[in-house]
Every structure is written in C-alpha cells, then in structure tokens.
Amino acid sequence: MSTNTSTEKSAIRKAYEWHEARLPLVNWLDHNLGTKYPVPRNLNYWWNFGAIAMFMLGVMIASGVFLAMNYTPHVSLAFDSVERIMRDVNYGWLIRYMHANGASFFFIAIYIHILRGMYYGSYKPPREVLWWMGILIYLVMMATGFLGYVLPWGQMSFWGATVITNLFSAIPWVGESIVTLLWGGFSVDNPTLNRFFALHFLLPFVIVALVFLHIWALHVPGANNPLGIDAAPSDKIPFFPYFVVKDVFGLGVFILIYFAVVFYAPNMLGHPDNYIKANPLVTPAHIVPEWYYLPFYAILRAIPDKLLGVIAMFGSILIMFVLPWLDKHPVRSANFRPVFRVFFAIWVVNAVMLGWCGSQPAEGIALILSRIGAFWYFAHLIIVLPLLSWLETPKPLPVSISQSVLKAAE
Amino acid sequence: MANTAHGHAAAAAGETRRDFLLHTTVAMGVVGTGMMIWPLIHSMNPAADTLSLSTTEFNLSGLTEGQRITIVWRGKPVFVAHRTPKEIEEARAVNIAELRDPQTDESRVQKGKDQFLVIEGACTHLGCIPMGVKTTEPHGDFGGWFCPCHGSHYDTSGRIRKGPAPLNLHVPPYKFTTDTTVLIG
Numbered sequence: 001m002s003t004n005t006s007t008e009k010s011a012i013r014k015a016y017e018w019h020e021a022r023l024p025l026v027n028w029l030d031h032n033l034g035t036k037y038p039v040p041r042n043l044n045y046w047w048n049f050g051a052i053a054m055f056m057l058g059v060m061i062a063s064g065v066f067l068a069m070n071y072t073p074h075v076s077l078a079f080d081s082v083e084r085i086m087r088d089v090n091y092g093w094l095i096r097y098m099h100a101n102g103a104s105f106f107f108i109a110i111y112i113h114i115l116r117g118m119y120y121g122s123y124k125p126p127r128e129v130l131w132w133m134g135i136l137i138y139l140v141m142m143a144t145g146f147l148g149y150v151l152p153w154g155q156m157s158f159w160g161a162t163v164i165t166n167l168f169s170a171i172p173w174v175g176e177s178i179v180t181l182l183w184g185g186f187s188v189d190n191p192t193l194n195r196f197f198a199l200h201f202l203l204p205f206v207i208v209a210l211v212f213l214h215i216w217a218l219h220v221p222g223a224n225n226p227l228g229i230d231a232a233p234s235d236k237i238p239f240f241p242y243f244v245v246k247d248v249f250g251l252g253v254f255i256l257i258y259f260a261v262v263f264y265a266p267n268m269l270g271h272p273d274n275y276i277k278a279n280p281l282v283t284p285a286h287i288v289p290e291w292y293y294l295p296f297y298a299i300l301r302a303i304p305d306k307l308l309g310v311i312a313m314f315g316s317i318l319i320m321f322v323l324p325w326l327d328k329h330p331v332r333s334a335n336f337r338p339v340f341r342v343f344f345a346i347w348v349v350n351a352v353m354l355g356w357c358g359s360q361p362a363e364g365i366a367l368i369l370s371r372i373g374a375f376w377y378f379a380h381l382i383i384v385l386p387l388l389s390w391l392e393t394p395k396p397l398p399v400s401i402s403q404s405v406l407k408a409a410e
Numbered sequence: 411m412a413n414t415a416h417g418h419a420a421a422a423a424g425e426t427r428r429d430f431l432l433h434t435t436v437a438m439g440v441v442g443t444g445m446m447i448w449p450l451i452h453s454m455n456p457a458a459d460t461l462s463l464s465t466t467e468f469n470l471s472g473l474t475e476g477q478r479i480t481i482v483w484r485g486k487p488v489f490v491a492h493r494t495p496k497e498i499e500e501a502r503a504v505n506i507a508e509l510r511d512p513q514t515d516e517s518r519v520q521k522g523k524d525q526f527l528v529i530e531g532a533c534t535h536l537g538c539i540p541m542g543v544k545t546t547e548p549h550g551d552f553g554g555w556f557c558p559c560h561g562s563h564y565d566t567s568g569r570i571r572k573g574p575a576p577l578n579l580h581v582p583p584y585k586f587t588t589d590t591t592v593l594i595g
Contacts, residue, residue: 159538163559166537170576181451185460186484187532195454281480281487283539287559301560306535306576362560 038236040225048250049113056106063099073197078153097266107292121332122224130217147200154274170310228333235401294358302374327385331394465595487531501567529568533557535575
C-alpha cells in the first residue's frame with residue numbers, strides 16, 4: 001500500500017497496523033469485497049443488481065430513520081404528520097419521495113436480481129442455501145413494504161392492512177384469533193398502526209443480517225457467471241477494482257432513473273386514494289396493493305375459495321425454496337438450454353401478465369387471464385422444469401471461460 | 411460425556427447423571443423461555459381499554475321499512491336492516507342445503523323481530539365493507555349486499571351466495587333492551 005522508500009514507517013501507518021493487528025477490519029473487507037475476493041471475469045451487467053439492491057437497502061434505512069423523526073404512529077395524527085413532512089419539514093418531501101419510490105426501486109432491483117439468478121441457474125448446486133437466504137430476504141422485504149405502506153394511514157393503507165391481515169383468518173380454527181392478535185383489537189386500529197411502525201423499523205435490520213448471511217453463502221462457492229460453468233482460478237479477477245467499478249457504473253445509471261421518478265413523477269407508482277385519510281366505514285371501490293405484490297394478489301383472487309386462494313398465494317413464493325430440486329438439469333446457464341430459455345421467457349411474460357390482472361377488478365377477461373396465469377405459474381415450476389431436467393439436451397458447454405472468450409474473438 | 415471410574419450403574423446403559431442434568435436443564439429452559447414469550451405475545455392481544463369499548467346501543471324506531479343503515483360497533487360497521495316482507499320471504503324461500511354456510515333466516519334474526527337484521531359489515535373473505543346499505547349502491551345478485559373488493563354476493567339475510575367469501579356475514583351478539591332499542595355487544 002505505501003511506497004517503502006523510507007525505512008521508517010509513518011506514524012499513520014504505525015497506528016493503522018496497531019489497530020489492524022487488534023481488529024483486522026480492513027483485511028476482512030479486502031478479503032470479502034476487495035482485492036482478495038476473486039470473481040469470474042465474464043460477469044455481465046445483470047450481475048450489478050445485487051450491489052444495487054444493497055445500495056437501495058441503505059437508502060431506505062437512511063431515509064426511513066429521518067422520516068421516523070417526524071412521523072407520529074397514532075391514528076389521529078399519522079396522516080397529518082406525513083402531510084407535515086411533505087409541506088413543512090425541510091426537504092421532507094424529498095426524503096419521503098425517496099423512501100416511497102425507493103421501495104419500488106428496491107423491488108425493481110430485487111426482481112431483476114432474482115430473474116438473473118433464475119436465468120443463469122444461480123440457485124443450482126452448490127448455491128442452494130445462498131438461494132434460500134435470498135428468498136428469506138425477499139419475504140422480509142415484502143413484509144416490510146406492506147407494513148410501511150400502512151403507516152401514512154390513507155385509505156389504501158387502511159384497507160390494504162385490513163385485507164392482508166384478514167388473509168390469516170383463512171387458517172382453520174385459529175385464524176380469527178391470529179387476526180385479533182395481529183390487530184390488537186377488533187379491527188385495524190391504533191394498536192395495529194403502533195405495532196406496524198415498530199415492526200417496520202425493526203425488519204430492515206433483520207434484512208441487513210440476512211444480507212450478511214446471503215453474501216457469506218455467496219463467498220463459499222463464489223459467484224456464478226453467465227456461462228454457468230465453474231470458473232477456474234485463472235478465469236477470476238479481483239472484485240476491487242474491476243467489479244466495484246462496474247457496479248458503480250451500473251448503480252449510476254440506476255440512480256439516474258430512480259431520481260428521475262423521485263423528481264418528476266413521484267406519485268406515478270402510488271395510488272391517489274392514499275391521499276385520502278383512512279376511513280374505517282368506507283371501503284374504496286377498487287382496492288389494489290402496491291405494484292410489486294400484484295402478481296401474487298392476482299393468484300389470490302384467481303381461486304374462488306378463500307383458504308385455497310391464500311395457500312396458492314403464499315405457495316407461489318414458498319415453492320421457490322424447492323426450485324433447486326424442481327430444476328435438476330445439470331447445466332446452469334439458460335444460454336446453453338434453448339428449450340428452458342423459451343419457457344423461462346414465457347414464465348416471465350406470464351408473471352407480468354398476472355401483475356396486470358392483479359391491478360384490474362377481479363371480473364371478466366382479467367379474472368380468466370389470472371386463472372390461466374396462476375395455473376401456468378405453477379405448471380412451469382412443477383411440471384415443465386422437472387420434465388426439462390430429464391429431457392432437454394443442452395448445447396455443448398465451453399471448457400473454460402477463457403476458451404469461450406478466445407473462440408468469440410476468432 | 412466421559413464415564414469416570416466413579417460412574418454409576420446407569421452409566422453402563424449409556425445414561426449418566428450428567429445426561430439427566432442436561433435434559434432437565436434444557437426442559438426447564440424451554441419452559442422458562444415459553445413463559446417469558448407468552449407475556450410478549452399476549453401483550454399484542456386487545457388491551458383492557460380496547461375490550462371495554464365493546465357495546466353500542468341503537469334505537470330502531472326511526473328506521474322505516476326497506477331502510478338499511480350502518481352503525482359503529484367496536485370500531486367497525488354493523489348493518490341494521492328493516493326488511494320488507496318480500497325480502498324476508500326471499501330469504502326464507504332458499505333451500506338451506508344449497509348454501510355454502512347453511513343457516514336458516516330464522517336463526518339469524520330474533521323471534522318476533524324478524525324484520526330487523528343486524529349483521530357485521532365486514533366481508534368474511536378479507537374484511538372489506540360490502541355495499542348495499544344505500545339504495546344507490548349495488549346489492550349483488552341476491553338483493554342483499556355486494557363486496558366490491560373480490561366480488562362476494564350476500565342475500566337479504568346476509569348469507570354468502572356467490573363469490574370467494576366462506577361464511578355468512580356474522581350476526582353480532584345483541585338483545586332488545588326495549589321494544590325499539592338494541593344493545594349490541
């Protein structure tokens with residue numbers, strides 16, 4: 001690090017070495033995110049989104065802490081305290097719009113990150129536990145996002161909270177007691193808002209802990225890569241500076257888009273009804289959750305039975321825990337699996353279509369499409385993937401990353 | 411665990427006093443943890459002041475035939491309907507066996523007060539407030555209530571007839587304190 005032209009070490013160098021000998025923090029970082037962490041040389045820009053998601057987690061925690069300083073979790077004051085943040089608190093509008101849209105962009109990053117993992121087979125051995133940690137992060141994110149959406153205490157907050165907590169009433173025998181426990185009363189009311197605020201503050205730090213485990217599990221086998229083959233040591237380059245630079249560039253582009261929305265269309269992804277104060281006696285004619293829940297909401301509504309609908313909705317995420325055993329094809333990357341690649345594209349389009357269905361009233365064509373979509377969501381995972389595991393002949397894999405690079409150069 | 415020369419007869423069978431101590435300690439630890447967790451969980455259940463807000467009184471004398479109104483009980487709406495003879499007849503003409511949640515109309519009202527239907531205004535699907543109190547609102551396919559959130563239809567007895575809801579609209583506990591006054595809760 002320092003140029004050893006002088007035989008005498010500088011006082012700063014000595015202090016650093018003294019400290020490092022007692023707590024090797026810089027060394028630890030260097031091994032995990034620095035020059036001593038080898039990464040496959042061929043990672044493409046889809047690999048940026050893990051780092052981008054981590055950045056968004058930081059933005060959410062930072063902006064959230066400052067919002068909490070001005071927010072009051074009481075049914076008679078919550079809505080007005082949010083409006084005060086928007087109008088009176090210095091830069092309150094900026095912090096709140098960064099937080100509200102930050103949630104959306106956090107989910108955008110996470111969805112791209114998940115789909116990248118599914119396309120390149122990053123869930124396959126030896127990365128199953130890494131995949132599990134990711135699903136856990138996603139589940140806690142969903143819970144955190146839902147709890148946070150309740151806090152402004154608008155109409156969508158209130159009725160979203162009512163509908164989502166009522167999902168638990170579908171559990172046989174104990175369902176109603178669980179809902180009363182969640183509410184702390186006989187309807188969504190002040191005790192509910194209070195505890196939702198407490199939990200909304202807590203869960204992001206649970207996510208931080210899970211991210212730590214996620215990265216730990218990543219560093220055991222190392223990163224997957226677009227070819228999906230194991231990277232030889234000679235095909236790896238240090239994370240710093242190569243991928244730090246690449247991540248920072250991608251992050252810059254992402255931030256440009258994020259702040260374009262924050263500054264020019266801050267309410268684009270929100271619902272106007274949430275600027276109406278919560279009214280426990282009036283249900284909005286058309287309740288929709290935030291966009292990132294819509295495909296699952298469509299699956300819930302596709303099934304005309306309450307308990308089965310709730311099971312299908314939770315099952316649509318929980319089934320991802322066994323994805324590594326549903327898709328046992330030995331080739332990871334979809335680039336070498338032409339049939340899987342087509343089915344994967346159909347599945348993604350299907351999920352987007354489900355999202356559209358979830359945004360529409362549950363009737364007519366939207367209901368029919370959501371039934372087809374919900375069926376295909378599961379059929380792909382339960383039927384198509386195991387069949388392809390047995391039947392699909394992959395394209396020949398390159399021997400190494402460098403071989404594929406050299407071939408492409410010819 | 412090392413068996414020493416001082417080991418007892420039980421040690422020969424693979425069980426030692428230490429195992430016993432270990433198992434009882436773990437068991438007590440589990441019980442103790444459970445005893446500590448329960449107060450935390452139970453603190454989330456309705457508090458005493460929340461429970462105390464549990465009755466509402468209402469005078470029916472102003473309610474004309476065919477009229478439906480919403481009153482508030484425990485922070486949520488309760489529908490009170492003064493039903494017409496036609497509505498009562500419709501509710502009683504139904505074949506009970508065909509219902510998803512079989513209940514007779516008679517069991518959902520009080521004897522001698524058959525025209526007054528008192529039901530909780532929370533859809534048994536996911537808790538939205540069904541429409542149908544105002545005459546201008548949709549009443550569903552069975553002349554009762556219609557939940558706009560996920561499309562559940564209730565009849566003139568508040569019973570589920572169509573859509574995702576599993577149960578009839580709940581009848582809250584209530585009694586007539588005078589000929590025209592009901593006490594809910």
